[in-house]
Amino acid sequence: MKILVLDDSKTMLRIITNSLKRVEQEDIVTAENGQEGLDAFNKESFDLIITDWNMPIMNGLTFVKEVRKVNQEIPIVMITTEGGKTSVIEALKAGVNNYIVKPFTLQVLKEKLQNIII
Numbered sequence: 001m002k003i004l005v006l007d008d009s010k011t012m013l014r015i016i017t018n019s020l021k022r023v024e025q026e027d028i029v030t031a032e033n034g035q036e037g038l039d040a041f042n043k044e045s046f047d048l049i050i051t052d053w054n055m056p057i058m059n060g061l062t063f064v065k066e067v068r069k070v071n072q073e074i075p076i077v078m079i080t081t082e083g084g085k086t087s088v089i090e091a092l093k094a095g096v097n098n099y100i101v102k103p104f105t106l107q108v109l110k111e112k113l114q115n116i117i118i
Contacts, residue, residue, distance in 0.1 A: 002027045002045065006037040006060065007052040007079070012102075016050060016079065019109050034058025038066055046074060048116055053080035053091070061094055068095035075116045079104065 003025055007013045013030045020028055029044065031037035035058040037051065049067065053060040064076055078091045079100045088099050098112045 001025055001047040002029070003048045003050065004029050004031065004037060004040055004044075004046045005050045006031045006034060006055065006063065008032050008055040009052075012052065012079075016109075019106050022106060023110055023113070034060060034063030034066075037063050041067060048113075049074060049076045051076065051078055053078055053087070061091065064091070064094045064096055077112060077116075 005016050017028050033055045051060040075097045077098045078096045081102045100112050
């Protein structure tokens, strides 16, 4: 499974990447903002996208909307500090398949990805 991970925090990218490797996912491409992520998405084929919401240049919500214009099928998981009900609803309406609020544990990540990875 090829996974695209977007987060403007290098530390968070490392945490997410290491967590994915712990659940035996090794084919990971990272991007530090939505525009970098969109560029990668337009060049390569991915099986899953994990994106942060708050990023410079292009935020995660805008990124999700851009991806959904061309691909309705790819699973997208939003990882963010934006845990309010309004934010969750907005992300789901934009096309996010699942939502994880920071900070999160490996177990939470595994549970959210379970249906996607299997």
